[in-house]
Amino acid sequence: MPKITLVVAVARNGVIGRDNGLVWRLRSDLKRFRSLTMGKPILMGRKTFLSIGKALPGRRSLVMTRDRSFGAPDVTVVHDWAGALAVAREADELMVVGGAEIYALALPHADCIHLTQVDAEPDGDTFFPALDPTAFREVHRETHEPTDQDEFAFRFVDLVRAA
Numbered sequence: 001m002p003k004i005t006l007v008v009a010v011a012r013n014g015v016i017g018r019d020n021g022l023v024w025r026l027r028s029d030l031k032r033f034r035s036l037t038m039g040k041p042i043l044m045g046r047k048t049f050l051s052i053g054k055a056l057p058g059r060r061s062l063v064m065t066r067d068r069s070f071g072a073p074d075v076t077v078v079h080d081w082a083g084a085l086a087v088a089r090e091a092d093e094l095m096v097v098g099g100a101e102i103y104a105l106a107l108p109h110a111d112c113i114h115l116t117q118v119d120a121e122p123d124g125d126t127f128f129p130a131l132d133p134t135a136f137r138e139v140h141r142e143t144h145e146p147t148d149q150d151e152f153a154f155r156f157v158d159l160v161r162a163a
Helices: 028-036 046-052 081-087 100-109
Strands: 004-013 015-016 042-045 061-065 075-080 093-097 110-120 136-145 156-162
Touching: 004 028, 004 100, 015 100, 028 110, 028 156, 042 046, 042 100, 046 061, 061 081, 075 081, 081 100, 093 100
Parallel strands: 004 093, 004 110, 042 061, 042 093, 061 075
Antiparallel strands: 004 015, 110 156, 136 156
C-alpha cells in the first residue's frame, strides 16, 4: 500500500476554491506542488480535473468520479477509494490533490499533509475538512511574504500522522 499524502493550500477561513478554480495567485505554491507531485500518481476528483483541463505531465493522473461514462485522455478513471488504491498499489506514495470530497475521503488514511496556509480569507464555495489537531504533528514550517509572484503571505507546513 502506498503512503497517502495530501497536498493542499488552505485559507485561514478553510477555503480551498471557488467556482471550481483557485482563489489566489501563489506561484511559489504551484512550484512546490509540481516538485512534490512530479513522478508520482496523483488522485483528484472529476471537478478538480476539469478545472485543470488536462492530465498533468510527469505524473500518473487518477480521476475519481461516480460518473461511469467519464473518460479523458491520459487519465485513469477510478470510482472509489479502493479502486484508487488498487491502481496506485505499486507506487511508494499516492498524492491526493483535491477537491474537497476527495480530501474528506482520503484524510482518515493520510500519512502526511503538505499544507500551504494562505494568509487570506477569500470568498469561496469549496472548503478543506477540519483537521483533528491531535491526529497530526508538524515536522516542518517555512514562512513566505507576499511578492509580485505571490499575492498573499503563506506558510508551507508539513504534517505527519501522530503515532
